[in-house]
Structures are given as C-alpha cells and as structure tokens.
Amino acid sequence: MTHFNVPTREEVSSNNQDIFDNLKKAVGFVPNLYATIAYSDTALGNYLQFQNAKTSLSNKEKEVVNLVVSQVNGCSYCQSAHTAISKLNGFTEEQILELRQGYFSSNEKFDALVKVAKAITLNKGKVDDATLDAFFNAGYSKGTLVDVILAVGDKVVMNYLHNLTKIDIDFPVVQELETIQA
Incomplete structure (x- = not known):
C-alpha cells in the first residue's frame, strides 16, 4: 500500500x-x-x-454543506476540521452533530439546506422534488442551488483526497457517527 x-x-x-x-x-x-x-x-x-471564490452562501451555510458532505463521504479529516470551523461560526456541539446526521431542528432554512446538500451528495446530483421544493420554500433561489452544488464539489475533492491519502488529522478529532444513508 x-x-x-x-x-x-x-x-x-x-x-x-x-x-x-x-x-x-x-x-x-x-x-x-x-x-x-x-x-x-x-x-x-x-x-x-x-x-475562496464569491458565493451567495454565508459562512454558516458553507459549514452546513461542509459538515453533511464530509459525513456522507466518511471523511474524518473534514468532519474534524469543519467541526472546529463551525464552532468558530457559532454552531453548538449539538447543532454540529445534527448537521452531520443530515438535519437541523432549530432552523427550517438550515434544515432545508442540509437536506438538499445531503441528497446531492448521496444521489450524485439527483434530488427528489419534495427535498428541492422544501429548499426553495425555505427562501433559497436557483442561484443558491448552483452555489450549493459548487460547495458540495469543493468538499468532495477534499473528502476524496483524505480518504485516499489518510494523512494525519491536525484538528481535534471528532467522534465517529454512522455514515448517513438516504
């Protein structure tokens, strides 16, 4: 190896x-x-x-995407890094665990975002109508959806890089969770 x-x-x-x-x-x-x-x-x-390109996503919204995509892809490095970054952006430990599990109980907009990012990642870009409708009904636009897809792509690159190289994690290592299923 x-x-x-x-x-x-x-x-x-x-x-x-x-x-x-x-x-x-x-x-x-x-x-x-x-x-x-x-x-x-x-x-x-x-x-x-x-x-670092401009996006319509706020820093918190980017972390929503980063956490769920990293969880879906089983990337312990990015789960750990983005847990630390998410705390700096105001998320609590409990909220971070929810996001990693693919939902967000205290904010409907973030819940719709995490669910669409999870579906994009799990289903290679195919999202069911109900999930997409909830995303748009939460106030997101088609432009935001494109930015979410780019954010997913960004995180997939890093997830795959770590999953392949298995380099040492230089952030506080987070607990393992069950890998998210559809």
Missing part, C-alpha cells in the same frame, strides 16, 4: 512555498490536507482560488 506523508515546505514547489507562507500567516499553520494538495505544483493554488 502506498503511504502518503504530508509534504514539508522544503518538499514543494516555490509557488506552493509562497502559498504555505500565506496560509501560515492567515491561519497560523498549514493544514495537513492543504499541504497534501501541494504534491501537485498547481493544484493548491487552483483549489484555494476555487474555495
């Missing part, structure tokens, strides 16, 4: 070294999963540009 180490700054291209320096300034460290993307000379810059 191939083993993946987290590349150090000295082991990546000069372009990626600059990105590492910027991440260290902005975040305080280079998360292991970002460092792993730097095996490619171009992927880290491309990914960060995509991830």
